[in-house]
Amino acid sequence: MENMPEFNSDRREYFRINDTVFIDYKLIDRAEAERLGVIIQNPLHAGDSDGKLQLNTIQTAFTHLVDQINQDNREIARALRLLDEKINIHVQLLNRQNNKTKDSNPAIDVNLSGGGIAFFTADKLDAKSILEVHIELIPSGTTIHAITNVISCNKVQDAPEETPYFIRLVFSHMSECDRNLLVKHTLSRQAEELRAAQDED
Numbered sequence: 001m002e003n004m005p006e007f008n009s010d011r012r013e014y015f016r017i018n019d020t021v022f023i024d025y026k027l028i029d030r031a032e033a034e035r036l037g038v039i040i041q042n043p044l045h046a047g048d049s050d051g052k053l054q055l056n057t058i059q060t061a062f063t064h065l066v067d068q069i070n071q072d073n074r075e076i077a078r079a080l081r082l083l084d085e086k087i088n089i090h091v092q093l094l095n096r097q098n099n100k101t102k103d104s105n106p107a108i109d110v111n112l113s114g115g116g117i118a119f120f121t122a123d124k125l126d127a128k129s130i131l132e133v134h135i136e137l138i139p140s141g142t143t144i145h146a147i148t149n150v151i152s153c154n155k156v157q158d159a160p161e162e163t164p165y166f167i168r169l170v171f172s173h174m175s176e177c178d179r180n181l182l183v184k185h186t187l188s189r190q191a192e193e194l195r196a197a198q199d200e201d
Helices: 030-040 047-074 076-097 099-102 176-200
Strands: 018-026 108-112 115-120 130-136 143-155 165-174
Touching: 018 030, 018 176, 030 130, 030 143, 030 165, 047 130, 047 176, 076 143, 115 143, 130 165, 143 176
Parallel strands: none
Antiparallel strands: 018 108, 018 130, 108 115, 115 165, 130 143, 143 165
């Protein structure tokens, strides 16, 4: 993945990662944003918050256990991670059948945190525009639903020709469940990068 421009040069509230996700977004007006915001922030939004939290708790416990095993036997830990990856691939295939985001949009490189997201796009959008976004995390297949505000959308000279604009979005409305899952996802990816670096050593 190529380096993404820094999302914010100021002190940041959340740890940021470069990641690859599926994303779908559409421009909405303020009235629609307020209507959706109430729905999104409802704890019962989407009806599967409990399931998301349970899966995330299991994944966190599994990752912690594998890290402990890795201290004594790297081969067993590696086998367990491969098994986990195999399960994740099957989950992705099942989610693909019910998720239209993947069908209409390719996976893209993003700069991501619990507070916002930035990526290259073909669309020129005005600052302060409001977008409804669906972000599917890889490999879990978890979909984050949020309302965002456009901080900036600038043309980048050396950007890909088909996506010349770099857009920065800040999340304004998101369920607590989705925000927790998003933050844990970024921390998990950071841990993966550290483990990979250790394995190379």
